[in-house]
Amino acid sequence: TQLLEQSPQFLSIQEGENLTVYCNSSSVFSSLQWYRQEPGEGPVLLVTVVTGGEVKKLKRLTFQFGDARKDSSLHITAAQPGDTGLYLCAGGHPAGNQFYFGTGTSLTVIP
Amino acid sequence: DVKVTQSSRYLVKRTGEKVFLECVQDMDHENMFWYRQDPGLGLRLIYFSYDVKMKEKGDIPEGYSVSREKKERFSLILESASTNQTSMYLCASRGTPLIWELFFGEGSRLTVL
Numbered sequence A: 001t002q003l004l005e006q007s008p009q010f011l012s013i014q015e016g017e018n019l020t021v022y023c024n025s026s027s028v029f030s031s032l033q034w035y036r037q038e039p040g041e042g043p044v045l046l047v048t049v050v051t052g053g054e055v056k057k058l059k060r061l062t063f064q065f066g067d068a069r070k071d072s073s074l075h076i077t078a079a080q081p082g083d084t085g086l087y088l089c090a091g092g093h094p095a096g097n098q099f100y101f102g103t104g105t106s107l108t109v110i111p
Numbered sequence B: 001d002v003k004v005t006q007s008s009r010y011l012v013k014r015t016g017e018k019v020f021l022e023c024v025q026d027m028d029h030e031n032m033f034w035y036r037q038d039p040g041l042g043l044r045l046i047y048f049s050y051d052v053k054m055k056e057k058g059d060i061p062e063g064y065s066v067s068r069e070k071k072e073r074f075s076l077i078l079e080s081a082s083t084n085q086t087s088m089y090l091c092a093s094r095g096t097p098l099i100w101e102l103f104f105g106e107g108s109r110l111t112v113l
Helices: none
Strands: A005-007 A010-014 A019-024 A031-037 A044-049 A055-058 A061-065 A071-076 A085-093 A098-101 A105-110 B004-006 B010-013 B019-025 B031-038 B042-051 B054-057 B065-070 B073-078 B087-094 B108-112
Touching: A005 A085, A010 A019, A019 A085, A019 A105, A031 A071, A044 A055, A044 A061, A071 A085, A085 B042, A098 B042, B004 B087, B010 B019, B019 B031, B019 B087, B019 B108, B031 B073, B042 B065, B042 B073, B054 B065, B073 B087
Parallel strands: A010 A105, B010 B108
Antiparallel strands: A005 A019, A019 A071, A031 A044, A031 A085, A055 A061, A061 A071, A085 A098, A085 A105, B004 B019, B019 B073, B031 B042, B031 B087, B042 B054, B065 B073, B087 B108
Protein backbone atom coordinates (compact mmCIF):
# COMPACT_ATOMS: atom_id res chain seq x y z
CA THR A 1 0.00 0.00 0.00
CA GLN A 2 1.28 3.43 -0.91
CA LEU A 3 0.14 5.98 1.64
CA LEU A 4 -0.82 9.57 1.01
CA GLU A 5 -1.11 11.90 3.97
CA GLN A 6 -3.29 14.97 3.67
CA SER A 7 -3.11 18.02 5.87
CA PRO A 8 -4.94 19.52 7.49
CA GLN A 9 -7.56 16.89 8.23
CA PHE A 10 -10.19 19.52 9.09
CA LEU A 11 -10.40 23.15 8.01
CA SER A 12 -13.06 25.70 8.88
CA ILE A 13 -12.71 29.16 7.37
CA GLN A 14 -14.72 32.28 6.63
CA GLU A 15 -16.02 33.05 3.17
CA GLY A 16 -13.46 35.01 1.18
CA GLU A 17 -10.37 33.54 2.85
CA ASN A 18 -7.65 31.64 1.03
CA LEU A 19 -6.51 28.13 1.94
CA THR A 20 -4.07 25.43 0.93
CA VAL A 21 -4.43 21.68 1.33
CA TYR A 22 -1.42 19.39 1.10
CA CYS A 23 -1.04 15.82 -0.06
CA ASN A 24 2.27 14.10 0.70
CA SER A 25 3.76 10.69 0.07
CA SER A 26 7.10 8.93 0.08
CA SER A 27 6.13 7.18 -3.17
CA VAL A 28 6.37 8.40 -6.74
CA PHE A 29 3.16 8.40 -8.77
CA SER A 30 2.45 8.48 -12.49
CA SER A 31 -0.46 10.82 -11.87
CA LEU A 32 -2.09 12.71 -9.06
CA GLN A 33 -5.80 13.42 -8.93
CA TRP A 34 -7.98 15.58 -6.71
CA TYR A 35 -11.59 14.69 -6.01
CA ARG A 36 -14.29 16.54 -4.08
CA GLN A 37 -16.99 14.70 -2.21
CA GLU A 38 -20.14 16.40 -0.96
CA PRO A 39 -22.25 14.89 1.84
CA GLY A 40 -24.30 11.93 0.64
CA GLU A 41 -22.50 11.79 -2.70
CA GLY A 42 -19.59 9.94 -4.22
CA PRO A 43 -16.31 11.73 -5.01
CA VAL A 44 -16.16 13.72 -8.25
CA LEU A 45 -12.94 14.34 -10.14
CA LEU A 46 -11.64 17.93 -10.12
CA VAL A 47 -8.30 17.57 -11.88
CA THR A 48 -5.55 15.18 -12.95
CA VAL A 49 -1.89 16.24 -13.02
CA VAL A 50 0.75 14.04 -14.61
CA THR A 51 3.98 16.03 -15.01
CA GLY A 52 6.32 16.93 -12.16
CA GLY A 53 6.02 20.64 -11.43
CA GLU A 54 2.74 20.91 -13.33
CA VAL A 55 0.29 23.62 -12.27
CA LYS A 56 -3.37 23.57 -13.28
CA LYS A 57 -6.03 26.16 -12.56
CA LEU A 58 -9.74 25.55 -12.35
CA LYS A 59 -11.40 28.94 -11.70
CA ARG A 60 -10.44 29.75 -8.07
CA LEU A 61 -8.68 26.42 -7.52
CA THR A 62 -4.98 25.95 -8.27
CA PHE A 63 -3.41 22.49 -8.25
CA GLN A 64 0.30 21.75 -8.23
CA PHE A 65 2.17 18.49 -8.65
CA GLY A 66 5.55 18.34 -6.93
CA ASP A 67 8.71 18.18 -9.02
CA ALA A 68 9.46 14.69 -7.74
CA ARG A 69 5.84 13.56 -8.30
CA LYS A 70 5.46 12.57 -4.64
CA ASP A 71 3.30 15.42 -3.41
CA SER A 72 0.65 17.88 -4.45
CA SER A 73 -1.18 20.93 -3.19
CA LEU A 74 -4.59 22.46 -3.73
CA HIS A 75 -4.99 26.20 -3.20
CA ILE A 76 -8.40 27.85 -3.09
CA THR A 77 -8.64 31.62 -3.48
CA ALA A 78 -11.56 33.52 -1.96
CA ALA A 79 -13.35 30.44 -0.69
CA GLN A 80 -17.11 30.23 -1.16
CA PRO A 81 -19.68 28.18 0.83
CA GLY A 82 -20.11 26.03 -2.28
CA ASP A 83 -16.49 24.87 -1.83
CA THR A 84 -17.52 23.02 1.33
CA GLY A 85 -16.82 19.31 1.10
CA LEU A 86 -14.28 16.55 1.54
CA TYR A 87 -11.21 16.91 -0.68
CA LEU A 88 -9.37 13.72 -1.55
CA CYS A 89 -6.08 13.33 -3.37
CA ALA A 90 -5.36 10.10 -5.21
CA GLY A 91 -1.97 9.00 -6.46
CA GLY A 92 -2.11 6.58 -9.30
CA HIS A 93 -0.50 4.21 -11.68
CA PRO A 94 -3.45 4.06 -14.06
CA ALA A 95 -1.92 1.46 -16.34
CA GLY A 96 -2.18 -1.00 -13.46
CA ASN A 97 -5.56 0.21 -12.21
CA GLN A 98 -3.82 1.37 -9.06
CA PHE A 99 -5.24 4.42 -7.30
CA TYR A 100 -4.22 5.23 -3.74
CA PHE A 101 -6.38 7.74 -1.90
CA GLY A 102 -5.30 10.22 0.71
CA THR A 103 -6.81 10.52 4.16
CA GLY A 104 -9.00 13.46 3.13
CA THR A 105 -9.43 17.11 4.14
CA SER A 106 -12.86 18.19 5.32
CA LEU A 107 -13.41 21.86 4.40
CA THR A 108 -16.19 24.02 5.79
CA VAL A 109 -16.61 27.55 4.44
CA ILE A 110 -18.75 29.70 6.71
CA PRO A 111 -20.85 32.41 5.03
CA ASP B 1 -24.51 11.26 -18.73
CA VAL B 2 -22.24 8.95 -16.78
CA LYS B 3 -24.07 6.91 -14.16
CA VAL B 4 -22.93 4.51 -11.46
CA THR B 5 -25.82 3.26 -9.36
CA GLN B 6 -25.53 1.49 -6.04
CA SER B 7 -28.55 -0.55 -5.07
CA SER B 8 -28.89 0.48 -1.43
CA ARG B 9 -28.04 3.83 0.14
CA TYR B 10 -28.52 2.64 3.73
CA LEU B 11 -28.50 -0.86 5.20
CA VAL B 12 -28.68 -2.16 8.76
CA LYS B 13 -27.68 -5.79 9.27
CA ARG B 14 -26.96 -8.07 12.19
CA THR B 15 -23.65 -9.77 12.92
CA GLY B 16 -23.35 -12.98 10.93
CA GLU B 17 -25.80 -12.02 8.20
CA LYS B 18 -24.84 -12.28 4.54
CA VAL B 19 -24.83 -8.91 2.81
CA PHE B 20 -24.98 -8.11 -0.90
CA LEU B 21 -24.07 -4.68 -2.24
CA GLU B 22 -24.74 -4.20 -5.92
CA CYS B 23 -23.35 -1.68 -8.36
CA VAL B 24 -24.39 -1.03 -11.95
CA GLN B 25 -22.72 1.26 -14.47
CA ASP B 26 -24.16 2.34 -17.80
CA MET B 27 -20.93 3.43 -19.50
CA ASP B 28 -19.72 0.07 -20.83
CA HIS B 29 -16.64 0.45 -18.64
CA GLU B 30 -14.21 -2.44 -18.34
CA ASN B 31 -12.88 -1.64 -14.88
CA MET B 32 -14.93 -1.57 -11.69
CA PHE B 33 -13.86 -1.07 -8.09
CA TRP B 34 -15.16 -1.44 -4.56
CA TYR B 35 -13.78 0.87 -1.85
CA ARG B 36 -14.65 1.37 1.77
CA GLN B 37 -14.44 4.84 3.28
CA ASP B 38 -13.78 5.46 6.94
CA PRO B 39 -13.06 8.82 8.63
CA GLY B 40 -9.37 9.63 8.74
CA LEU B 41 -8.48 6.64 6.56
CA GLY B 42 -9.61 7.87 3.15
CA LEU B 43 -10.74 5.30 0.60
CA ARG B 44 -9.28 1.82 0.77
CA LEU B 45 -9.57 -0.62 -2.11
CA ILE B 46 -11.31 -3.90 -1.38
CA TYR B 47 -11.43 -5.52 -4.83
CA PHE B 48 -11.40 -4.48 -8.45
CA SER B 49 -12.37 -6.16 -11.69
CA TYR B 50 -10.91 -5.49 -15.12
CA ASP B 51 -13.27 -7.74 -17.08
CA VAL B 52 -16.24 -10.04 -16.70
CA LYS B 53 -15.47 -12.87 -14.26
CA MET B 54 -12.02 -11.37 -13.57
CA LYS B 55 -11.13 -9.92 -10.18
CA GLU B 56 -8.11 -8.76 -8.26
CA LYS B 57 -7.69 -8.29 -4.52
CA GLY B 58 -7.13 -4.79 -3.27
CA ASP B 59 -5.58 -3.71 0.01
CA ILE B 60 -8.28 -5.01 2.38
CA PRO B 61 -10.02 -8.04 0.82
CA GLU B 62 -10.38 -10.07 4.03
CA GLY B 63 -14.01 -10.77 4.87
CA TYR B 64 -15.24 -9.77 1.40
CA SER B 65 -15.82 -11.42 -1.95
CA VAL B 66 -17.00 -10.06 -5.29
CA SER B 67 -18.88 -11.20 -8.35
CA ARG B 68 -18.88 -9.86 -11.89
CA GLU B 69 -21.08 -11.99 -14.12
CA LYS B 70 -22.00 -9.14 -16.48
CA LYS B 71 -19.90 -6.20 -17.61
CA GLU B 72 -22.21 -3.59 -16.16
CA ARG B 73 -22.67 -5.17 -12.71
CA PHE B 74 -20.17 -5.63 -9.88
CA SER B 75 -21.35 -7.05 -6.57
CA LEU B 76 -19.66 -6.96 -3.17
CA ILE B 77 -20.51 -9.77 -0.78
CA LEU B 78 -19.97 -9.95 2.95
CA GLU B 79 -20.35 -13.65 3.74
CA SER B 80 -20.75 -13.11 7.48
CA ALA B 81 -21.02 -9.47 8.45
CA SER B 82 -19.11 -8.23 11.47
CA THR B 83 -19.31 -4.96 13.38
CA ASN B 84 -15.92 -3.84 12.07
CA GLN B 85 -17.39 -3.86 8.57
CA THR B 86 -19.67 -0.96 9.48
CA SER B 87 -18.62 1.64 6.92
CA MET B 88 -19.44 3.59 3.77
CA TYR B 89 -18.94 1.46 0.66
CA LEU B 90 -18.24 3.17 -2.66
CA CYS B 91 -18.36 1.59 -6.10
CA ALA B 92 -16.45 3.14 -8.99
CA SER B 93 -15.90 2.43 -12.65
CA ARG B 94 -13.32 3.46 -15.19
CA GLY B 95 -13.12 3.15 -18.95
CA THR B 96 -10.09 2.41 -21.09
CA PRO B 97 -6.50 2.67 -19.81
CA LEU B 98 -6.35 6.08 -21.51
CA ILE B 99 -9.10 7.41 -19.26
CA TRP B 100 -7.89 7.95 -15.72
CA GLU B 101 -11.04 9.32 -14.15
CA LEU B 102 -12.90 7.17 -11.64
CA PHE B 103 -16.69 7.58 -11.67
CA PHE B 104 -18.26 6.89 -8.30
CA GLY B 105 -21.68 5.87 -7.13
CA GLU B 106 -23.40 7.67 -4.27
CA GLY B 107 -22.27 5.12 -1.71
CA SER B 108 -23.91 2.52 0.51
CA ARG B 109 -23.76 3.13 4.24
CA LEU B 110 -23.75 -0.21 6.04
CA THR B 111 -24.29 -0.57 9.77
CA VAL B 112 -23.68 -3.97 11.34
CA LEU B 113 -25.21 -4.41 14.80
